[in-house]
Amino acid sequence: MQAAIATVSNWLLPLLVAGILVAGYIKRVPLYHSFVDGAKSGFGTAIRLLPHLVAMMVAVEVFRTSGAMDLLTQGLAPVMSFLHIPIEVLPIGLLRPISSSASLAFMTHIFQDPKAGPDSWLGQLASTLQASSDTTLYIITVYFGSVGIRNFRYALKVGLLADVASVFASVLAVTLLLGPMP
Amino acid sequence: MIDLIWLGLFLAGVTTAMFTGHMQQVTVSILGGAEHGVELSLALIGVIALWNGLMGIAEKAGLIDTLARVLRPVARWLYPSVPENHPAMGAILANMSANLLGIGNAATPLGLRAMRELQTLNADKETASDAMCTLLAVNTASITLIPTTVIAVRMQYGSTHPTSVVGTTIIATALGTVAAIVLDRGFRAWDKRRRRG
Numbered sequence: 070m071q072a073a074i075a076t077v078s079n080w081l082l083p084l085l086v087a088g089i090l091v092a093g094y095i096k097r098v099p100l101y102h103s104f105v106d107g108a109k110s111g112f113g114t115a116i117r118l119l120p121h122l123v124a125m126m127v128a129v130e131v132f133r134t135s136g137a138m139d140l141l142t143q144g145l146a147p148v149m150s151f152l153h154i155p156i157e158v159l160p161i162g163l164l165r166p167i168s169s170s171a172s173l174a175f176m177t178h179i180f181q182d183p184k185a186g187p188d189s190w191l192g193q194l195a196s197t198l199q200a201s202s203d204t205t206l207y208i209i210t211v212y213f214g215s216v217g218i219r220n221f222r223y224a225l226k227v228g229l230l231a232d233v234a235s236v237f238a239s240v241l242a243v244t245l246l247l248g249p250m251p
Numbered sequence: 252m253i254d255l256i257w258l259g260l261f262l263a264g265v266t267t268a269m270f271t272g273h274m275q276q277v278t279v280s281i282l283g284g285a286e287h288g289v290e291l292s293l294a295l296i297g298v299i300a301l302w303n304g305l306m307g308i309a310e311k312a313g314l315i316d317t318l319a320r321v322l323r324p325v326a327r328w329l330y331p332s333v334p335e336n337h338p339a340m341g342a343i344l345a346n347m348s349a350n351l352l353g354i355g356n357a358a359t360p361l362g363l364r365a366m367r368e369l370q371t372l373n374a375d376k377e378t379a380s381d382a383m384c385t386l387l388a389v390n391t392a393s394i395t396l397i398p399t400t401v402i403a404v405r406m407q408y409g410s411t412h413p414t415s416v417v418g419t420t421i422i423a424t425a426l427g428t429v430a431a432i433v434l435d436r437g438f439r440a441w442d443k444r445r446r447r448g
Contacts (some may be wrong), residue, residue: 075415075418077417077418077421078412078414078415078416078417078418079412079414079415081396081397081414081417082397082414082417085305085396085397086305089305089308089309089312089314090308092309092312092314093308093309093311093312095312096311096312096313098308098311098312100308103304103307103308103311104304104305104307104308105304106304106307107303107304107305107306107307107308107310108300108301108303108304108307109300109303110300110303111296111297111299111300111301111302111303111304112296112300114299114303115292115293115295115296115299115300116292116296118292118295119288119289119292119293122287122288122289122291122292123284123285123288123289124257124288125257125288126284126285126287126288126291127280127281127284127285127288128257128260128261128264128284129260129284130280130281130283130284130287131260131261131264131265131268131277131280131281131284132260132261132263132264133264133280134264134268134273134276134277134279134280135263135264135265135267135268135271135273135276135277136267136268136271136273137263137264137266137267137268140267164256166391167253167256168253168256171256171260173291173400173404174288176401176404177287177291177404177408180404180405180408180410181408186408186409186410187405187408187409187410187413188410188411188412188415192405192410193415193416193419196398196401196405196416196419196420197416197419197420197423198423199398199401200395200398200400200401200416200420200423200424201395201398201420201423201424201427202391202392202427203390203391203392203393205391208362208387208390208391209387209391211359211363212362212363212366212383212386212387212390213366213379213383213387215363215366215367216366216367216369216370217370217376217377218370218376218377218378218379218383219377219378220375220377220378220379221379222378222379222384222438222442223384223435223438223439223441223442224379224383224384224387224388226434226438227384227387227388227431227434227435227438228387228388228391228392228431230430230434231388231391231392231427231430231431231434232391232427234426234427234430234431234434235392235423235424235426235427235430238422238423238424238426238427238430239419239423241422241423241426242418242419242420242422242423242426243419245422246418246419246422247419
């Protein structure tokens with residue numbers, strides 16, 4: 070099972086790239102031009118992220134280097150260990166539904182930590198957490214706002230509870246594929 | 252909301268630094284953090300450009316339409332209140348397909364089009380319909396096959412297996428989406444019962 074998923078992880082991207090190119094060729098899509106055309110927008114997307122990442126990176130760095138981060142994690146450690154969620158990823162889970170730049174900034178701190186790094190168990194969990202949810206609050210505001218809906222009914226509750234479920238699902242997925250936390 | 256979080260992180264940091272004596276490190280981190288943000292977004296350009304380029308080909312090859320055909324039975328089950336040939340169904344299917352492929356840029360406009368179409372079916376224009384709530388539940392949980400941004404950041408931080416998170420992400424987002432759909436159905440039933448009194 071673990072070996073099979075590892076293979077999927079390694080093969081999916083190359084196979085997907087090859088598959089898209091072949092499908093495009095069969096459908097007589099001008100491959101190179103379509104690629105370049107699409108890729109152009111990548112620059113704009115990344116640059117649009119820049120101010121958000123600067124804003125959040127600064128705030129998160131201040132929070133961390135001041136020692137506030139350690140206070141928070143120490144304070145909540147008993148609750149989190151009861152829930153079987155590593156305390157280090159708490160800020161990612163908390164901030165992911167609100168600001169993906171903020172949770173991304175916390176993810177990079179786990180990557181930079183010489184004791185963890187991107188390929189460690191914790192790094193994989195942080196990556197999965199960051200990848201497995203969306204900015205729920207932003208999506209709900211934009212989607213409902215665009216058509217003038219004022220009464221969201223239960224949509225916000227469902228979105229936030231699903232985010233909590235995603236946190237547990239991420240821990241479960243990483244435990245399933247990489248074994249229990251070392 | 253975002254203002255409060257941003258302010259909160261700063262204030263909590265600066266206040267703590269007063270007691271821990273880390274003010275010097277905080278000063279350095281303010282300037283370092285800004286540089287960090289720039290480095291990171293520049294590092295993302297390559298992977299985002301690559302992905303957008305590939306998806307440009309995929310879109311022209313009709314991959315979204317193909318995927319939409321496969322997803323049609325799922326959408327019919329998810330949105331029983333939407334007539335099968337209504338334009339809302341087409342927009343919902345295109346949005347689901349774009350989400351699955353991780354084309355965030357395309358998914359949002361398609362999702363907004365789906366909302367507009369659903370609004371034409373909605374009796375009370377200021378209250379969310381059942382189908383709208385389902386659309387949001389599915390979009391916020393969204394199944395992801397290739398988490399492009401996370402892979403790019405992992406590369407930037409020296410990961411030897413940047414794509415190793417593909418498997419865990421597929422499992423976690425699939426479970427998350429199931430949870431979102433179950434919660435949506437559960438809350439809908441509870442909401443109906445409560446309204447009937």
